[in-house]
Amino acid sequence: MLRLEPRQQASSTMRWLTPILAVAITMVMGGFLFAAMGKDPFEAIKIIFLDPFFHETFGPYSRSQLMVKAGPLILIATGLSIGFRAGVWNIGAEGQFVMGAIAGGAVGLALYPAEGIWVLPLMTIAGALGGMAWAMIPAFLKIKFNTNEILVSLMLVYVAYNFLAAMVTGPLKSPDGFGFPESRSFTSVDSTHLPMIYEPLGMHAGVMVALALVIAAYVMMERHLLGFQIRLTGESPRAAKFAGVNPAIIVAVTLGISGALAGMAGLFEVTGPAGKLTTNFPVGYGFTAIIVAFLGRLNPIGIVLAGLLMALTYIGGELAQLSLGIPAAAISVFQGMMLFFLLAVDVFVNYRLVWKKEVK
Amino acid sequence: MDFSALNPVSLMVSLIIAATPILLAAVGELVVEKSGVLNLGVEGMMIIGAIAGFAISVETGNPWIGMLAAMFAGAILALIFGFMTQFLMSNQVATGLALTLFGLGMAALLGQSYTGMKPPSTPHLNIPVLSDLPVVGSILFSHDPMIYMSIALVTGVWYFLNRTRGGLVLRAVGENHDAAHSLGYNVVLIRMGAIAFGGACAGLGGAYLSLVRVPQWTEGMTAGAGWIALAIVVFASWKPWRLILGAYLFGGVTILQLNLQALGIGISAAYLSMTPYLITIIVMVIISADRRRASMNAPASLGRIFHASH
Numbered sequence: 001m002l003r004l005e006p007r008q009q010a011s012s013t014m015r016w017l018t019p020i021l022a023v024a025i026t027m028v029m030g031g032f033l034f035a036a037m038g039k040d041p042f043e044a045i046k047i048i049f050l051d052p053f054f055h056e057t058f059g060p061y062s063r064s065q066l067m068v069k070a071g072p073l074i075l076i077a078t079g080l081s082i083g084f085r086a087g088v089w090n091i092g093a094e095g096q097f098v099m100g101a102i103a104g105g106a107v108g109l110a111l112y113p114a115e116g117i118w119v120l121p122l123m124t125i126a127g128a129l130g131g132m133a134w135a136m137i138p139a140f141l142k143i144k145f146n147t148n149e150i151l152v153s154l155m156l157v158y159v160a161y162n163f164l165a166a167m168v169t170g171p172l173k174s175p176d177g178f179g180f181p182e183s184r185s186f187t188s189v190d191s192t193h194l195p196m197i198y199e200p201l202g203m204h205a206g207v208m209v210a211l212a213l214v215i216a217a218y219v220m221m222e223r224h225l226l227g228f229q230i231r232l233t234g235e236s237p238r239a240a241k242f243a244g245v246n247p248a249i250i251v252a253v254t255l256g257i258s259g260a261l262a263g264m265a266g267l268f269e270v271t272g273p274a275g276k277l278t279t280n281f282p283v284g285y286g287f288t289a290i291i292v293a294f295l296g297r298l299n300p301i302g303i304v305l306a307g308l309l310m311a312l313t314y315i316g317g318e319l320a321q322l323s324l325g326i327p328a329a330a331i332s333v334f335q336g337m338m339l340f341f342l343l344a345v346d347v348f349v350n351y352r353l354v355w356k357k358e359v360k
Numbered sequence: 361m362d363f364s365a366l367n368p369v370s371l372m373v374s375l376i377i378a379a380t381p382i383l384l385a386a387v388g389e390l391v392v393e394k395s396g397v398l399n400l401g402v403e404g405m406m407i408i409g410a411i412a413g414f415a416i417s418v419e420t421g422n423p424w425i426g427m428l429a430a431m432f433a434g435a436i437l438a439l440i441f442g443f444m445t446q447f448l449m450s451n452q453v454a455t456g457l458a459l460t461l462f463g464l465g466m467a468a469l470l471g472q473s474y475t476g477m478k479p480p481s482t483p484h485l486n487i488p489v490l491s492d493l494p495v496v497g498s499i500l501f502s503h504d505p506m507i508y509m510s511i512a513l514v515t516g517v518w519y520f521l522n523r524t525r526g527g528l529v530l531r532a533v534g535e536n537h538d539a540a541h542s543l544g545y546n547v548v549l550i551r552m553g554a555i556a557f558g559g560a561c562a563g564l565g566g567a568y569l570s571l572v573r574v575p576q577w578t579e580g581m582t583a584g585a586g587w588i589a590l591a592i593v594v595f596a597s598w599k600p601w602r603l604i605l606g607a608y609l610f611g612g613v614t615i616l617q618l619n620l621q622a623l624g625i626g627i628s629a630a631y632l633s634m635t636p637y638l639i640t641i642i643v644m645v646i647i648s649a650d651r652r653r654a655s656m657n658a659p660a661s662l663g664r665i666f667h668a669s670h
Contacts, residue, residue: 336462
């Protein structure tokens with residue numbers, strides 16, 4: 001009979017093959033899903049994965065959205081991956097994203113209508129600090145009271161949502177907004193408008209920062225002692241302890257970094273694509289980034305590719321919504337399936353299928 | 361400010377109703393965790409239960425058939441998790457997260473045509489003399505049957521875990537799966553059973569939310585209830601009776617802040633809406649601060665991967 005046998009060593013070929021395999025299986029199963037909804041599966045898959053690049057009328061706009069959508073996903077996922085590799089599960093990036101946008105946005109609004117190129121960098125720092133502060137709550141509670149960081153960081157997402165609602169109906173409400181629950185527009189003032197670097201691919205300044213930080217994260221994880229200690233803690237907490245790694249510092253550093261990056265992503269979103277703070281501002285990037293982090297194998301380069309792929313499903317999903325009437329929810333099912341299948345086929349990284357006679 | 365509008369009896373009744381979905385999900389998760397498996401997909405299974413229960417109730421006109429369907433749907437989703445974690449040895453934290461993300465999307469997709477509908481109403485208990493008693497009658501004797509079911513379920517789980525051979529085996533698997541395996545128990549099968557039970561409970565909790573508590577279907581309606589159920593299992597230190605305390609405490613905070621919002625006491629509704637989540641964090645901190653007590657009841661094999669090599 002067929003059985004799984006542990007490999008002597010994790011297969012590095014499989015580590016890179018399984019994400020591709022997972023995407024392929026998702027396409028097939030997604031096709032079945034679309035067929036069950038009465039849509040042409042081949043047409044739907046083509047629209048989602050090819051039309052954003054090649055469609056004559058929608059193509060140019062879709063391509064310009066690619067990096068706009070991938071940027072925040074890559075930035076958040078890079079931060080999350082550092083924590084995941086240490087076995088620190090920050091799943092509240094969505095909340096840190098919101099708090100970063102609020103903190104950075106508040107600085108911008110306080111300075112309104114200041115001119116100068118120093119405004120946006122200042123807001124970015126405030127955004128990163130806001131996200132970091134929010135992530136330090138689960139970190140502090142974990143270190144001091146041994147409280148589960150998964151549940152605390154997740155609870156804080158709902159607190160952040162409500163805090164956003166309180167802010168846009170209270171202190172941060174636009175005085176010229178006719179009473180609507182939203183802040184002033186950040187894009188209508190040059191000093192708080194995130195500049196676009198390369199329009200056709202949607203490379204705004206935030207995307208450039210994200211890519212720079214991906215490289216920095218790679219260097220830290222692969223070439224720096226701290227990165228080694230983070231990886232060691234994740235792979236063997238006991239060995240890390242004997243090697244003199246302080247687990248409290250690892251928890252604080254990994255949660256702090258991931259919170260800062262998520263907060264920064266929130267600030268870039270609000271000063272660029274979103275334009276202002278509203279209650280509809282968070283669209284779930286913080287959760288989708290978890291899928292991106294895993295699909296990218298918790299590796300900076302993989303995360304860039306996975307972020308682009310996930311951005312593609314968002315953009316292609318919108319096109320499929322327009323032309324085939326496939327609801328947006330089907331796309332989140334599609335994204336969820338991707339993580340599912342990845343985790344399922346990942347078994348082949350550490351195990352191999354062997355044919356063995358039953359021993360009686 | 362007029363606090364006289366707050367009627368303690370009706371507050372009590374709504375507290376119990378608010379606590380029940382979480383209690384149902386939490387008691388299922390407790391059994392799962394006692395068997396040594398951490399399923400973080402409670403939120404996903406709950407919302408699938410919410411839409412499955414709602415849709416089937418609307419189609420059949422019978423809320424009980426809907427609740428059965430919700431249990432079935434929750435169990436199916438849980439078995440996917442079980443297959444992946446028990447047979448494919450996938451990471452339980454990541455798989456649970458995937459289950460939640462997938463469940464939220466799937467429920468939104470299935471629920472498209474059910475938004476804004478009214479479900480068939482769930483009948484309430486009406487015991488001649490008892491239900492008509494003042495105060496006690498409303499608080500104790502005139503609920504819908506599911507409330508009594510949830511308490512009975514907690515009792516049953518307590519009895520099973522602490523007074524039966526099956527419960528002992530399940531706990532043994534959760535404490536040390538290698539030892540249980542060498543004694544000849546089928547670790548994977550026992551865990552799959554526990555996982556399916558947990559899924560059915562979460563699904564039922566979700567259906568209670570969409571059929572009785574709200575009662576309506578809206579996208580993302582669980583709003584973290586599944587996560588709170590997970591927190592309550594920690595709060596209860598894996599003891600069934602304390603689940604009731606945790607769930608009712610949470611229900612109380614929820615109802616109190618909702619009523620304060622309705623009264624308009626000058627605090628923004630947004631700040632009041634934060635309180636259930638903040639209280640959940642605070643009680644988790646209090647429980648986990650005492651490391652010795654927190655770890656005493658935690659199943660020793662919780663979240664660890666089991667692979668029988670022989």
